[in-house]
Amino acid sequence: MPDPNDSAPAMPSGVDTEKPSAARMYDWYLGGTQNWAVDREFGKKVVQLWPHVREVAKQNRRFLRRAVTAALDAGIRQFVDLGSGVPTVGNVHEIVREHLPAGERATVVYVDYEPVAVAHATLILEQDEATDWATIVQEDLRAPKKIFDHAETKRLIDLDQPVCLLLIAVLHFVGGDDRPEELLERYRRRVAPGSWLALTHIACEEADEEDQAAVRRFADAYRDTSNPLWVRERDELAPWFGDWSLVEPGITHLPDWRPDYELTVAESTARPFAWCGVARKPGD
Numbered sequence: 001m002p003d004p005n006d007s008a009p010a011m012p013s014g015v016d017t018e019k020p021s022a023a024r025m026y027d028w029y030l031g032g033t034q035n036w037a038v039d040r041e042f043g044k045k046v047v048q049l050w051p052h053v054r055e056v057a058k059q060n061r062r063f064l065r066r067a068v069t070a071a072l073d074a075g076i077r078q079f080v081d082l083g084s085g086v087p088t089v090g091n092v093h094e095i096v097r098e099h100l101p102a103g104e105r106a107t108v109v110y111v112d113y114e115p116v117a118v119a120h121a122t123l124i125l126e127q128d129e130a131t132d133w134a135t136i137v138q139e140d141l142r143a144p145k146k147i148f149d150h151a152e153t154k155r156l157i158d159l160d161q162p163v164c165l166l167l168i169a170v171l172h173f174v175g176g177d178d179r180p181e182e183l184l185e186r187y188r189r190r191v192a193p194g195s196w197l198a199l200t201h202i203a204c205e206e207a208d209e210e211d212q213a214a215v216r217r218f219a220d221a222y223r224d225t226s227n228p229l230w231v232r233e234r235d236e237l238a239p240w241f242g243d244w245s246l247v248e249p250g251i252t253h254l255p256d257w258r259p260d261y262e263l264t265v266a267e268s269t270a271r272p273f274a275w276c277g278v279a280r281k282p283g284d
Contacts, residue, residue, distance in 0.1 A: 022173060022227035023085040023114050029057035032088040034120055042225065050218035052211075055270035059254040060169045060200050061090050063276050066258050067198040068095045070247070070278070071164040076196060077106040078163045080153070082141040082187075083170030084110035086117045087124045092166065093134040107156040108134040111147055141170060142178055144186045162194035162281075169274075171240075172202045173227045184240045193283025197244060200254065200276040205233045207272040215273065234275050244279035251277035 020042035024035040028043045035043075047053055068079065081092050093108045100106060108130075110121050121136040128134075135152045147153060157163060165187055174180045188197065204215035215231055222229035234251055249256065254274050255263055263271070 019226045020224075021114060021116070022222070022225060022229070023083075023112065023117050025225075026057055026169065027086040027088050029054045030061060030088050032086065034086040034088070034116065042221075046218050046221050049221055050214045052214075052270040052273055053218065055266060056202070056254070056273045057169070059267065059270060060274065061088075063200060063254045063257055064092070064166065064168050064198075065090060065095055066260060067166070067196075067276075067278055068092055068164070069099050070258065071196050071198075072096065072099050072106065074196070076162050076164045076194075077104075078157050078161060079106065079108045079166060080111065080147075080157065080163055081108065081166045081168070082111045082147075083167060083173070084112050084117065084121065084136075085170075086114075087121050091124070093125070093128070093130050097128075097130075105133060109153050109156055110134070110136040111139055111141060112136070113138060113140040141167070142174070142183060144183070144190065148190055159190060160192055162196070163191045164196040164198065165191065167197070167199040169200050169202075171199055172229050172231065175228065175230055181239050185242055188242050188244065188281065191281060193281050195281045196247070196278055197241060197281075198276070198278040199237070199240065200274055201237055202229070202231050202273060203233060203275045204231055204273060206253075211272070237275055237277065241277065241279040244281050247278040247280055251275055 018038065020039045024039040025043045028035040028039055079092050096106045096108060112118060118136050118138040125131050125134050125136065133156065135156055137147060137150045137152050139147050139150065148159065171180060174183065204212045207215065219229045219231050238251060249258065253271050254276050255267060255271055257276050
């Protein structure tokens with residue numbers, strides 16, 4: 001049976017299609033169409049190495065929805081989605097639009113360094129007629145000053161008011177040489193009291209030995225892509241929240257953070273493979 005994604009999307013200027021891209025593969029894991037043959041072929045190989053990867057991607061997306069709606073319910077009206085990736089169903093601005101009552105407004109800044117993500121996010125925001133309150137900034141998440149100082153960020157984000165920082169399924173692409181704890185501290189320092197930080201990260205320490213080995217093989221496979229991947233344990237992530245207060249239920253596996261549905265057997269088997277957490281900056 002032919003792959004339903006075998007017809008590639010239009011190629012934005014500057015896109016490297018010689019190497020598989022983590023952002024485009026994530027889109028493929030979720031069943032999206034913004035990916036090329038190199039991404040799909042690599043994706044099929046890593047699914048063979050670690051069959052749970054597509055379910056974990058879906059659980060990441062469901063966590064994003066729950067975290068954004070929780071932030072909205074807490075009164076936050078500004079979102080910065082770092083490493084937002086190739087647009088697919090359930091983007092932050094779509095969640096905002098669906099969840100907020102008519103007449104209420106929030107702002108969204110997507111951030112990604114990959115041209116295909118920026119090109120398609122721009123197109124989607126134009127089609128959704130959302131450009132007055134949502135935008136895309138082409139920048140690497142390792143450069144928080146450039147992101148916060150960007151004209152589009154300044155247009156939509158008031159750093160004197162609470163912001164929800166989203167780092168969903170991206171920090172496992174930040175290696176130790178990039179000092180992730182210090183990087184997160186630079187983000188936390190710039191935002192106002194009452195801001196939220198939500199993140200997810202691939203893990204495997206609570207899986208059985210066979211599944212741990214599969215995740216390690218999966219991570220090793222990414223060494224050949226433009227986005228090498230690291231697997232970390234829960235205790236390595238906790239310091240990334242600094243002195244911020246963890247929002248209940250704390251650092252958990254993806255399906256356990258404020259669940260709103262009952263897991264299927266397939267979803268339960270994927271449970272141990274990622275950590276997530278949300279924290280709030282102290283103060284008014």
